Amino acid sequence: MKGILLDAEYIDEKAEMKLWLKSDDRVFSISDKDVFCSFFVEGEDLDKLVKVIEKIEIKENGRIVRPKSVRKVEMKKLGRRLEVIEVIPELPKDVQTLRRQIRDLPGVKQIYNYDIPVAKYYLISKNLVPMDGVEEAETKSLRRVQMPIPKLRALSFDIEVYNPTGSPRPERDPIMMVGLAGDDGFRKIITWRNFPTKLDFVEIVGSEREMIERFVEIVKESDVDVLFGYNTDFFDFPYLKERAKLLKVKLSFGRDGSEVVARRRKFATATRVRGRIHIDVFAIIDFLATIGTIKLIHYTLEDVYRYLLGKEKPDFEFTKFVDAWEKGGEEWEKLLMYNLSDAVATLELGQELLPLFLELSKIIGQTPFDVVRMTPGQIVEWLLIAEGYRKGELIPARPVAETYEERMEETYAGAYVMEPIKGLHENLVVFDFRSLYPSIIVTHNIDPSTINCDCCQEDGEKVPDLPYYICKRKRGFLPEVVEKILNARFETKKKLKELKRDSYEYKQLNAKQWALKIIANSFYGMLGYPKARWYSKECAESITSFGRHYIKKTIKMAEEFGLKVVYSDTDSLHCLLGNKTKEDALKFLDEVNSKLPGIIELELEGFYPRAIYVTKKRYAMIDEDGRITVKGLEFVRRDWAAIAKYTQEEVLKALLKDGSKEKAARIINEIVERIRKGDVKLEDLIIYTQLKMPIENYKSVGPHVVAAKRLREAGREVEPGMIIAYVQTRGRGSISERAYPVELLGDRSYDPEYYINHQVLPAVMRIMEVLGYSERELTSKTVEKPKGLDFFLA
């Protein structure tokens, strides 16, 4: 029996591993009772310690916990040989029990490898790798075999929920519909509302309960490997779970008929579907935003779909759901279309991005389910854990709270960030030094064990501007791993050159080289992250020090070449092309790369017709396809009026698409005028803020709390979780005192000055200020007036 390993899970009750494999014609599971685990003890007088540990017996739940095996072994601690005690427990759950007992024994210095979840330790110790082959031998033992990543069958889903209070309450508000889209072209909406519709993909059932049952049935029948959703960890699955519980339906989406398993993780709940891979595409998007691959104002499905795939999908305001559900008609039809378009967009995005994560999964040896939910630092850490295990390295524990807090206190000089030449610029080229940090790690042998080593006090390599030297005699564990990753990427890119761009193989190899690049680039972040196992402030600050050295050198070279540098941050140069051509820019690239040492390499990030720089870390650019990316300016959120969001977007478009600050100024001017004249739709002025707790619990009474109080006084039911929709009105008192819920607005008029000064202007002034505009000019009439009149208008 042989297949690709899709998922691996430890089943606690049975104390066994369940592996899901996909062969050419089926998907099947294998259970493995042989779950290995171990941990290591560093200490003094090991022989004596071995004898003490051997005798440990702890009564726990009517059973005696004792080690199965205790022996001295030789391991490595950051490459240095070290004799330690290996403890192998009888059962995985005994690891913590034994470790707590051993921790306090006299002579014990450190314990290693004890805080690695069972399923992960299993894969690492057995050298079984997700997205690679697993073969079951005659003896029932499992081993890794090389197999290519197959095409996985995928289905995406999206639920729409009734939301009369703004935010839906799972205990009360039903799911209206479930939209589905399969990679085989399958399209369906299941709903239990019997409105007439011309859409042929709508299947009407009798109740919400039947709808969920049908959804489960379709997933089972379709027999998909991958289940996509957008923000499903945070919203759809937790909501479905509550509704299903209430309606007494089982969410048996599992390939073995099992119910979904929810696990708390970060701020959302990761939902595992046995035998399939549940991918929350938003988690992927969030990851790509974190590493800077995409920079957008908002990460809504609509925006991401447009940005990454260049396609449009219909939108549907969350405030209109109730009407559509209650009245049907045209709005209902629109809601159906919206629902399906969400499922389709999610599917397409998932298909586009999944290959990258499958490659990441294969490289670091953890399941795709886990990998899509990891931070870049965790990805590197798991790679190091696997590599370390193979090399007999002791795996350091995650830091305890105290250590973490100590590390948080430590600061060091970071990257070089140039103060931008502020304003609107045209015709730019951006170079990216992405592999700068990993290259530095390899080129300069940066590792916790090589900095200020015992052997090179005299002749170690000096770190610029720091009292550190680096070992020249011994290669560090980290540089070794990074080099392996960089070499693999180099080889992959070489193979890539021989392939046709749209071939399946090309896409897969391209995903692989991208995955390797992401991993390489994440080492530095990991070293500076206080919760990391291999945290090292000395390494992190040595890397940034070398980095500053190289980037400054490159800026100098650009200026000498005739490319004006307008901005630079860490590893990127934003230059004006000026009278240079794109070919010149490429020539410059070659010139720089020929002079840089070792594997350090500058890359072309792209050409940008326009960009606007506000301050360090705050800028917006438009690429040649008209896509706008924004960094550090994205602060207009739900609790801002639509008019502010709209103005910010229009201003950025006017500046970047049309290159006209006059147009941008005119837009602001017109909107300010319209606000003053009262020529604004009420819905553009509504501010939506969630009431997070009972009104009485608020220590600080903000506008939405006052508005909620007014609602309650008017006899409306007010409860935590509700979205309060309010308008700022004219009158006396603080901002809060003038907040009125939309429902009770009556003939009160909105406060134009609040909307101008607290909404529209803050959203655009940071940008407009650098273009030389003052608030005064933007809020006074554009039409020429006699000077004296301005006084009255201002």
Added chain:
DNA sequence: AAATGACGGGG
């Protein structure tokens, strides 16, 4: 100036 509370993705 410090404390408090909300935002994100989803609906």
Added chain:
DNA sequence: GTGTACGTCATTT
């Protein structure tokens, strides 16, 4: 990850 993000902003106190 038996670890419930996290960094930023507006408004109140």
